[in-house]
Amino acid sequence: MSSRATAARGTYRHGDLKRTLLDAGVELARTGGPDAVVLREATRRAGVVPNAAYRHFASRDDLLQAVRAEALAALARAMERELARLPRGTPSMASARAWLRAVGTGYLRFAQAEPGLFRTAFSVRRDPRRDDVPRGVGKSGLGPFGLLGAALDRLVESGALSPSRRPGAEYLAWSAVHGLAMLLIDGPLRDMPRTRARKIGQRVLDMVEQGLF
Amino acid sequence: MSSRATAARGTYRHGDLKRTLLDAGVELARTGGPDAVVLREATRRAGVVPNAAYRHFASRDDLLQAVRAEALAALARAMERELARLPRGTPSMASARAWLRAVGTGYLRFAQAEPGLFRTAFSVRRDPRRDDVPRGVGKSGLGPFGLLGAALDRLVESGALSPSRRPGAEYLAWSAVHGLAMLLIDGPLRDMPRTRARKIGQRVLDMVEQGLF
DNA sequence: GCGATAATGTGTACACTGTCCACAACACCA
DNA sequence: TGGTGTTGTGGACAGTGTACACATTATCGC
Numbered sequence: 001m002s003s004r005a006t007a008a009r010g011t012y013r014h015g016d017l018k019r020t021l022l023d024a025g026v027e028l029a030r031t032g033g034p035d036a037v038v039l040r041e042a043t044r045r046a047g048v049v050p051n052a053a054y055r056h057f058a059s060r061d062d063l064l065q066a067v068r069a070e071a072l073a074a075l076a077r078a079m080e081r082e083l084a085r086l087p088r089g090t091p092s093m094a095s096a097r098a099w100l101r102a103v104g105t106g107y108l109r110f111a112q113a114e115p116g117l118f119r120t121a122f123s124v125r126r127d128p129r130r131d132d133v134p135r136g137v138g139k140s141g142l143g144p145f146g147l148l149g150a151a152l153d154r155l156v157e158s159g160a161l162s163p164s165r166r167p168g169a170e171y172l173a174w175s176a177v178h179g180l181a182m183l184l185i186d187g188p189l190r191d192m193p194r195t196r197a198r199k200i201g202q203r204v205l206d207m208v209e210q211g212l213f
Numbered sequence: 214m215s216s217r218a219t220a221a222r223g224t225y226r227h228g229d230l231k232r233t234l235l236d237a238g239v240e241l242a243r244t245g246g247p248d249a250v251v252l253r254e255a256t257r258r259a260g261v262v263p264n265a266a267y268r269h270f271a272s273r274d275d276l277l278q279a280v281r282a283e284a285l286a287a288l289a290r291a292m293e294r295e296l297a298r299l300p301r302g303t304p305s306m307a308s309a310r311a312w313l314r315a316v317g318t319g320y321l322r323f324a325q326a327e328p329g330l331f332r333t334a335f336s337v338r339r340d341p342r343r344d345d346v347p348r349g350v351g352k353s354g355l356g357p358f359g360l361l362g363a364a365l366d367r368l369v370e371s372g373a374l375s376p377s378r379r380p381g382a383e384y385l386a387w388s389a390v391h392g393l394a395m396l397l398i399d400g401p402l403r404d405m406p407r408t409r410a411r412k413i414g415q416r417v418l419d420m421v422e423q424g425l426f
Numbered sequence: 427g428c429g430a431t432a433a434t435g436t437g438t439a440c441a442c443t444g445t446c447c448a449c450a451a452c453a454c455c456a
Numbered sequence: 457t458g459g460t461g462t463t464g465t466g467g468a469c470a471g472t473g474t475a476c477a478c479a480t481t482a483t484c485g486c
Contacts, residue, residue, distance in 0.1 A: 012434080012436095017435085038471095038472070039472080051437085054475090124246075172420050177388075178395060179393070180384070180388035183388055183391070186335075189384065203381065208420070210423050225450090225451055225463080225464065226452065251443070251444090253444075261464070262464065264445080
């Protein structure tokens with residue numbers, strides 16, 4: 001006897017259920033944020049019974065963390081995409097500054113283009129123990145935070161930033177950009193016109209540059 | 214016949230159920246963040262049946278928004294407390310700068326002292342329609358954002374900030390401080406030693422000062 | 427080739443949540 | 457004093473995460 005779910009699949013084995021569940025989870029997160037990634041709905045979309053998920057994820061929270069890693073990776077790729085648009089010139093001070101700006105711009109663009117994924121990427125797990133940070137990286141092998149660090153290193157190498165100011169600089173830059181992203185997504189700046197948001201984004205990046213040196 | 218809940222209360226009427234539910238909700242938010250404020254648990258603590266909540270709040274989300282307003286008010290009071298520690302001197306440029314720093318410091322202190330309430334204060338409602346911002350204000354009648362605006366106005370009045378740079382300045386300052394708060398609460402800077410966190414906080418405030426002018 | 431074994435999906439069940447509906451107990455006012 | 461509106465109760469339902477036993481299948485030693 002075959003239920004509708006199994007009939008829709010045909011075979012007993014799914015083939016690649018883990019990947020399918022993850023994709024479904026990502027889709028849920030994209031449209032509804034972290035709270036929307038619900039285990040039963042993911043299995044429904046995979047055409048499988050709820051408990052099947054437990055063969056691949058220890059819990060709903062485990063699934064969410066996997067989705068979160070995926071979201072972080074998507075963010076990293078968005079930042080890399082912005083970096084790829086840069087002219088591949090010599091590592092001058094100006095180009096190092098442009099790197100930093102591109103990193104920030106990619107971050108902000110992603111936050112606005114994919115608010116659900118962005119919020120998921122930085123959602124804190126309900127279960128407070130085991131705070132293993134999900135590692136989501138882009139093509140460069142670096143995560144969002146790593147890309148920022150690399151940009152800052154470049155600034156130092158190019159001579160645009162004093163080495164003495166380097167330690168902890170990522171916290172300053174990240175704070176500013178992340179805070180703005182929050183404002184834009186569900187703070188007072190939500191549904192602000194795109195062009196105006198872009199203006200303020202540039203101003204925040206100005207502030208970071210000014211304040212870093 | 215009286216159930217255990219009603220027996221614990223004695224009277225049929227509760228007296229001030231709305232307030233009690235709100236307080237219970239705040240307590241839940243304090244220890245577990247926005248996801249922890251669950252309607253049934255609040256009614257349980259109030260010694261009342263779950264449905265009784267619906268006489269005072271339209272839905273769980275409605276209760277959460279009320280708690281959120283309370284959290285915003287607590288944040289505003291924390292900022293005001295920091296302001297109260299300032300010497301009540303003449304409105305000089307230096308004192309105006311100190312105001313801004315105090316606003317930021319109060320913000321960061323609250324985030325670290327009450328992470329659950331802080332996260333609740335800025336939780337986005339699951340139901341995306343009706344984004345009426347809950348108004349939580351302190352003794353001054355201003356909310357957190359209003360207090361920041363007032364500090365910036367003071368900077369302009371004292372001559373420390375050019376009026377041309379005033380518009381939108383709250384977004385810059387708020388972004389930086391809020392982003393850092395997030396880092397400290399559940400980002401990579403979580404469980405960083407208090408003194409070191411304080412150091413970085415001051416550096417972020419430095420960045421804001423530098424970057425604003 | 428074949429049978430044991432481990433991996434993967436199913437079925438049933440339970441506790442818990444938010445919320446709807448009808449009803450009960452009370453306060454208050456004509 | 458009695459009617460009316462407010463507030464709390466009881467029971468029910470759908471939806472969620474997850475534990476347990478069971479069914480089906482791939483894989484590997486023989």
